[in-house]
Every structure is written in C-alpha cells, then in structure tokens.
Amino acid sequence: DGGITQSPKYLFRKEGQNVTLSCEQNLNHDAMYWYRQDPGQGLRLIYYSQIVNDFQKGDIAEGYSVSREKKESFPLTVTSAQKNPTAFYLCASSAGGDYSYNEQFFGPGTRLTVL
Amino acid sequence: DAKTTQPPSMDCAEGRAANLPCNHSTISGNEYVYWYRQIHSQGPQYIIHGLKNNETNEMASLIITEDRKSSTLILPHATLRDTAVYYCIVRPPNAGNNRKLIWGLGTSLAVNP
Numbered sequence: 001d002g003g004i005t006q007s008p009k010y011l012f013r014k015e016g017q018n019v020t021l022s023c024e025q026n027l028n029h030d031a032m033y034w035y036r037q038d039p040g041q042g043l044r045l046i047y048y049s050q051i052v053n054d055f056q057k058g059d060i061a062e063g064y065s066v067s068r069e070k071k072e073s074f075p076l077t078v079t080s081a082q083k084n085p086t087a088f089y090l091c092a093s094s095a096g097g098d099y100s101y102n103e104q105f106f107g108p109g110t111r112l113t114v115l
Numbered sequence: 116d117a118k119t120t121q122p123p124s125m126d127c128a129e130g131r132a133a134n135l136p137c138n139h140s141t142i143s144g145n146e147y148v149y150w151y152r153q154i155h156s157q158g159p160q161y162i163i164h165g166l167k168n169n170e171t172n173e174m175a176s177l178i179i180t181e182d183r184k185s186s187t188l189i190l191p192h193a194t195l196r197d198t199a200v201y202y203c204i205v206r207p208p209n210a211g212n213n214r215k216l217i218w219g220l221g222t223s224l225a226v227n228p
C-alpha cells in the first residue's frame with residue numbers, strides 16, 4: 001500500500017537532547033512538508049521541500065533542521081534550541097511539486113514529549 | 116490570503132446527513148476551497164475540493180454558493196467513524212500554494228449513536 005509512514009508514534013526525550021523524527025513516503029511525491037500541531041492551534045509549517053536536495057523554512061523553523069537526500073525521505077531534527085518542543089508533529093507530501101493543486105497526504109504523526 | 120470561519124463544534128445523529136458550514140467571504144476568484152478532516156491523534160485526510168461548481172465524491176459533497184463566499188460540506192449518511200475535526204481551507208493559486216495554507220481550528224463534529 002502506498003502512503004506516508006512516521007516513526008515512532010510516541011517519543012520521549014530529556015530536555016537538551018536532539019531528536020530526529022522519521023518520515024518516509026512511497027507515493028513518488030516531489031513535495032514534502034513538516035507541520036507542528038499544538039492544542040488549541042492550527043497546523044503550523046516548519047519546513048518544506050519541493051525536490052530532492054532542496055528545502056525551505058516555513059513559518060516556525062527556529063530550533064529545527066531537515067534534510068532531503070532521497071525523494072522518499074524527509075527527516076526532521078528537533079534540536080535543543082527549540083524552546084517548546086513538546087507537540088504533535090505531522091509529515092505530509094503532495095504530487096507534482098509545490099506548484100500544483102494536488103492535495104496533501106499526511107502521515108499518522110509523532111507525538112514528542114520532552115521531559 | 117483568504118481566511119475561513121467555521122463553527123467550533125457540531126453534533127449529528129448517526130445515519131443522518133451532517134452539514135458543515137464554512138464562511139470565506141474574502142475569497143478571490145481563483146482560490147479553491149479544500150476540506151480535510153482529522154480523526155483524533157491521526158494525520159489530516161483530504162476530503163474534497165472545489166472552485167465554483169458543486170462537487171461530489173465517495174466521501175462527501177461540497178456545495179459552494181454562487182457568490183463563493185461560503186460553502187457547505189455534506190456527509191450524506193454520517194457514521195461514528197466520521198467523528199473528527201473538519202477543516203475548511205482556502206487555497207491561494209500563486210506559487211507554493213500548499214505551504215501557504217492557513218489551518219484554523221476547524222469544526223469538531225461528533226456523530227452520536
């Protein structure tokens with residue numbers, strides 16, 4: 001089955017530690033995105049990538065980093081510089097690049113809790 | 116970019132039609148209306164989108180008013196599995212439109228047995 005996978009579903013880390021969230025898609029989509037969701041707020045864009053080896057900051061990129069070395073993979077690293085890392089993180093992809101009207105497909109999300 | 120207004124919550128009886136309204140009074144002529152839903156603790160799921168004409172697919176129907184200032188998502192026979200938060204989003208047509216989506220708080224639909 002085609003889709004987007006995120007792992008793990010739940011992640012616990014100590015304050016001050018970097019942590020990497022995995023996102024893999026087998027939909028052959030060009031564009032991939034990372035969002036953060038907090039209670040009482042809509043999804044906010046962290047980073048996006050239109051094509052392999054290219055990515056751009058979204059609205060709340062501070063304290064995060066990404067890479068796009070392969071078309072199917074877009075891992076997100078939450079660094080110790082992120083002041084409030086505890087959140088629900090969602091990865092998404094869409095076909096035809098960022099310039100199309102194609103809808104986004106979302107992964108199941110990773111709930112990160114920093115203790 | 117056009118924003119949307121949705122009621123924070125709605126209830127619907129199982130088997131009945133669920134009609135979810137969305138106001139987008141500042142929408143421009145080339146902006147699409149998209150609907151997604153998010154079941155608790157899962158990723159959002161695309162439902163349907165439209166520009167001017169009414170649209171229907173296997174999940175739902177989308178009715179857009181003639182002036183395009185509002186729309187209604189219709190789930191014809193709601194089931195308990197339709198309990199979710201429903202997001203109405205206006206999508207700008209300029210470059211990079213997916214990354215300019217404004218995700219509000221949506222409507223929390225509760226389908227009751």
